[in-house]
Amino acid sequence: MFTGIVEELGEIVAKEDLTDAARFTVRGPLVTSDASHGDSIAVNGVCLTVVDVLDGDSFTADVMAETLNRSSLGALEVGSRVNLERAAALNSRLGGHLVQGHVDATGEIVSRSPSENWEVVRISLPASISRYVVEKGSITVDGVSLTVSALGSDENGEYFEISLIPTTLELTVLGKAAPGTPVNLEVDVIAKYVERLQTAGR
Known part of the structure; x- marks a missing residue:
């Protein structure tokens, strides 16, 4: 974990x-x-x-x-x-969210929109996992715990956006990932368990 x-x-x-x-x-x-x-x-x-x-x-x-x-x-x-x-130690702070290290799908960097203090990165959202992704919820991108800042769709399909602060831009591979770069996506495991519980026995 x-x-x-x-x-x-x-x-x-x-x-x-x-x-x-x-x-x-x-x-x-x-x-x-x-x-x-x-x-x-x-x-x-x-x-x-x-x-x-x-x-x-x-x-x-x-x-x-x-x-x-x-x-x-x-x-x-x-x-x-x-x-x-x-791997996380049980006696340490949980600074991000629970991440299993099990990739659910891969997305692709669609665009980057820099501003003075952060950068908005748009990533394609595969249909197979889109139901687990919610605005202001957690998602893991290339191992980085991030908050979904926006969801949307266009002629190319669904996407989500994340807002990266300078520290994340400097200290992770997302800082230099150009449009077209594939990224690993892991959704919040709690969402998958909730879905399973709701559909069990139907």
Whole structure:
């Protein structure tokens, strides 16, 4: 379980393509500082398991084909920057919201509208998850816990908007994600449980 509060910007330093998977080596001195084999680290919002810790500043993780196909991790290459977060500790503050690290769908950056103190980013909203997204509700974008500031639709389909403060722009990959960039989306898990409870037994 994670909170969606990115701890550091990491970097993909190696990628090994396997038959039905890929092995990534990710540099992230902070999240690696106390990591060991079997620990969970979210990479762009995807919960990955640490295989090895290398030189105290990097770790390796295996990503199966299913995850590569259903998230934006398949597009990562050596040199790609990534959002990193260690699993939440039960005795720490919950600064964001409950994030599982299980990607529900991928969206795409549609547009960016900068202003003096923040930037509004519009992201396409896949129909498969649109019912779980509400204005002023929480959503995770590439591992970042954010508040939905607007919902809408146009000739290209549904979209939602998020407003990014300077800190988020500076310290996460969303700061430099250009229109057309795919992003991992995870909706609030509580919404899915509520839907399941309402439809159970029908």
